[in-house]
Amino acid sequence: MSLLGTSWTLHGDGRSVRPGEVVAPHERLAWPLTIGVGLQHVVAMFGATFLVPILTNMPPATTLFFSGIGTLLFLVITRGRVPSYLGSSFAFIAPILASQQQFGVAGALGGVVVAGVVLALVGAVVQKFGAAWINAVMPPVVTGTIVALIGLNLAPAAKMNFDAAPLTALVTLLAIILATILFRGILGRLSILVGVVAGYAVAAARGEVDFSKVDAAAWVGLPHFQTPEFHVGVLGLFVPVVLVLVAENIGHVKSVAAMTGQNLDGMAGRALMADGAATVLAGFGGGSGTTTYAENIGVMAATKVYSTAAYWVAGITALLLSFSPKFGELIATVPAGVLGGAATMLYGMIGVLGVKIWVQNRVNFSNPVNLTTAAVALIVGIADYTWKIGDLAFAGIALGSAAALIVFHGMRALGRWRGTLTDDDVEPATAPGAPGAAGRLG
Secondary structure: OOOOOOOOEEOOOOOOOOOOOOEOOOEEOOHHHHHHHHHHHHHHHHHHHHHHHHHOOOOHHHHHHHHHHHHHHHHHHOOOOOOOOEEEOHHHHHHHHHHHHHHHHHHHHHHHHHHHHHHHHHHHHHHHHOOHHHHHHOOHHHHHHHHHHHHHOOHHHHHHHHHHOHHHHHHHHHHHHHHHHHOOHHHHHOHHHHHHHHHHHHHHHOOOOOOHHHHHOOOOOOOOOOOOOOOHHHHHHHHHHHHHHHHHHHHHHHHHHHHHOOOOHHHHHHHHHHHHHHHHHHHHHOOOOEEEOHHHHHHHHHHOEOOHHHHHHHHHHHHHHHOOHHHHHHHHOOOHHHHHHHHHHHHHHHHHHHHHHHHHOOOOOOOHHHHHHHHHHHHHHHOOOOEEEOOEEEOHHHHHHHHHHHHHHHHHHHHHHHOOOOHHHOOOOOOOOOOOOOHHHO
C-alpha cells in the first residue's frame, strides 16, 4: 500500500463477499459498489454530524466541510489501515455552549483548537511509548464517569429546547423511540435521523420552520469560515473532552482490529494524532471538533466492507455537499422543538454510555474507591458546580473530570500508604476504549 493508503487491491471478483470473509482496509470492491458503500457511510454519519452544529448554533455546512477534510486527513495519516469517518463529536457540545456564553463563537473555536492540539500530543506520546499509560491514568471507572457526566450535564439544555415546542419535541422523541424498536438494519441505526425528519415534518406543518434564509441562499458557494480567539478561561472546559476522545479513538481502533482480524495496536497513536489534527483544522476554520464514528462501524459490520476506499468516497461526498449554501441553510432551519426531542434521547444516551463502559469492564462498585469516584464526580458534573479563580471559571465538566481523576488516584495512593487498599480494590487494567465502550458518543 502507498504512503497515502490509496493502492487498493481488488477483493475477489470485486462484486461479492463470500460468507466468513471481509473486504480488508487495503482492498476494495468494484468502484460502483465501493461508491455505493461510501454513500451509505455519508447517510450513517449525517444525522449525528449535523446535530452538533445545530445544537451549538454553528454553520452546518462548515462542520460538514471540515468533517470531510478531517476524514481524508485521517486516512492519510493512518496510511489507509484504519477505516473511519470523522464526524462531529457530541463531547464538544457542552463546552462549546458554555464557552459561547462568555467568549462567543470565536472563543469556543479556540477551545476546539486547544483540545485538538492536546489530543495530537497525546497521540504522539502513544505512538512513541504505547497506550499502557492511558489505561493506568484512565481506568474504566474514570472514563465511564467522565462520559456519563458530559451527557448528563446537558440535561437543562435539552429541557429548554423541549419547552420551546413541547408537541413537536414529543413527536420527535416518540419517532426516535419507535424507529429504534421497529426498524432493523440501516433505519434502526439511523433512528435519531428518522426522528428528526418526522419532527421536522410536524414542525413545518405547525408553521415553526422559517425558510426565508433557504430561499435567499445560493445553490453553490463556499461554507462560512471563522477564525478562533484564544482565552485561558476555556481550558477547563475543553481539556477534559480529550479524555473522551482518547477513549473513543482507541475503542475504534480495537473494534476495527477485532472485526478484521488485524493487529492495529501500532496505529493507535496515529489515529489520535489524525483526529487531533482534524480537530485543530476545524477549530481554525469554524467547524466542530471531530471524532471517529461508531455509526460507520455499524455500516462496516453490516456490509463486511472495511475498505478505506469507501471512506475516501464518503469524505469527498461530504466536501461536495458542503459547497451548497442552500443545503446548509436548510439543515439550519431545524427548529428548537425538534432539537429538544432529539437532545432528550441523545444527551441521555451519552450519559448511559458511561454506565455501559462500567458494565462492559465489570467495574466493581462494592469497592469504595470506585463508588466514591463516580459518586462525587457525577454530582459535581450534573449539578454544574463552578469554581472561580480570578477571571478563570471552571464549570461542571472540568471539575467533575478533575474530581474523577483526583478522587480515584488520591484514594488509591492514600490506601496504599495506610495499607488499607486490598486486592479487591485494584481496578482491572482494561483499556478505556474497549470495543464499543464509547464509540457512539459521536
